[in-house]
Amino acid sequence: MPPAVSRETKPTTPADPVRPEDVDLSVRLGPLELANPVMTASGTAGLGLEMEPFYDLSVAGAIVVKTITKKPRKGNPMPRLSETPSGLLNSIGLPNKGIDAFVAKTLPRLAGKARCLVVNIAGGCSDEFAELAERLDGLPGIDALELNISCPNVEDGNLPFARDPEIVRGLVKSVVDVTDLPIITKLSPNVTDVASIAQAAKDAGAHAVSLINTVLGMSVDWRTGKPGLGTVIGGLSGPAVKPIALRMCLEVKRAVDIPIVGIGGIVSVDDALEFLTVGATAVQIGTAHYKTPDVVARVVGELRERLASAGRRSVQEQIASLKAP
Numbered sequence: 001m002p003p004a005v006s007r008e009t010k011p012t013t014p015a016d017p018v019r020p021e022d023v024d025l026s027v028r029l030g031p032l033e034l035a036n037p038v039m040t041a042s043g044t045a046g047l048g049l050e051m052e053p054f055y056d057l058s059v060a061g062a063i064v065v066k067t068i069t070k071k072p073r074k075g076n077p078m079p080r081l082s083e084t085p086s087g088l089l090n091s092i093g094l095p096n097k098g099i100d101a102f103v104a105k106t107l108p109r110l111a112g113k114a115r116c117l118v119v120n121i122a123g124g125c126s127d128e129f130a131e132l133a134e135r136l137d138g139l140p141g142i143d144a145l146e147l148n149i150s151c152p153n154v155e156d157g158n159l160p161f162a163r164d165p166e167i168v169r170g171l172v173k174s175v176v177d178v179t180d181l182p183i184i185t186k187l188s189p190n191v192t193d194v195a196s197i198a199q200a201a202k203d204a205g206a207h208a209v210s211l212i213n214t215v216l217g218m219s220v221d222w223r224t225g226k227p228g229l230g231t232v233i234g235g236l237s238g239p240a241v242k243p244i245a246l247r248m249c250l251e252v253k254r255a256v257d258i259p260i261v262g263i264g265g266i267v268s269v270d271d272a273l274e275f276l277t278v279g280a281t282a283v284q285i286g287t288a289h290y291k292t293p294d295v296v297a298r299v300v301g302e303l304r305e306r307l308a309s310a311g312r313r314s315v316q317e318q319i320a321s322l323k324a325p
């Protein structure tokens with residue numbers, strides 16, 4: 001008698017291996033198209049031009065410029081950096097030459113060098129953010145703006161912006177109203193409910209959110225009693241914050257339908273892929289620049305091979321592939 005269930009199965013053909021050159025690295029952050037998902041994080045790659053000795057800027061998915069403010073700023077008292085285990089504390093204080101110098105001197109040298117140029121801006125109030133956005137709107141070479149509402153190191157402060165959904169809503173709307181540029185809103189980890197802040201940014205018209213900025217922290221020499229930073233308290237970045245950043249990206253992904261740019265302690269292609277797995281569409285690499293200035297080019301260079309080795313045909317297939325309830 002034949003068995004009730006045939007043991008015969010169709011001969012299986014193992015899935016064709018994916019060739020690295022066939023992997024599609026492109027991603028979209030709303031209207032912003034990126035050739036690959038790897039960006040520099042604001043403040044760690046200068047104005048972009050400083051990275052030219054290390055790699056061709058067009059290799060990066062996007063170059064994000066250090067925060068530009070309305071007026072020139074000198075920045076905070078030294079010391080501004082303090083190294084900690086697997087991390088780096090900073091309190092730089094947004095030093096820059098101001099928007100006039102950026103537009104007149106830097107932008108003409110920078111325009112066209114990156115495939116995508118994102119200018120990070122910060123103001124002391126919503127109107128100042130809007131003023132900066134209006135000034136940059138339509139200038140050749142700029143592809144998007146990132147709103148730094150989350151720097152912990154300025155006295156006149158943008159951290160309070162990032163903590164209050166109503167303030168974020170008003171601030172983002174005031175920017176969106178005056179520019180056609182895609183808007184990425186950079187969020188702080190120093191909040192209780194990051195998803196509610198991301199939701200406010202989305203409701204006001206932001207096209208993406210980037211997170212996390214630095215985690216409030218401090219260091220101290222117990223012998224001298226001296227703090228590691230001139231401002232005592234600053235922001236922690238580097239591998240030490242990666243688990244916090246992954247958790248916060250996941251919280252936003254689960255609650256808000258908006259593209260996420262993951263930031264926090266990425267030093268390798270595997271770190272970058274972890275952020276994509278929890279739902280980020282793109283990533284920014286920051287502190288790793290201080291050890292490996294060409295880290296962005298290295299990660300971009302390894303991405304195709306790494307995705308192909310896991311059978312992925314595109315970055316898109318990796319995004320939000322987390323297996324969790």
Ligand code: SIN
Nearest residue numbers: 091092093094151153
């Ligand atoms: C700084 O310039 O103090 C760092 C920038 C930031 O954390 O947003």
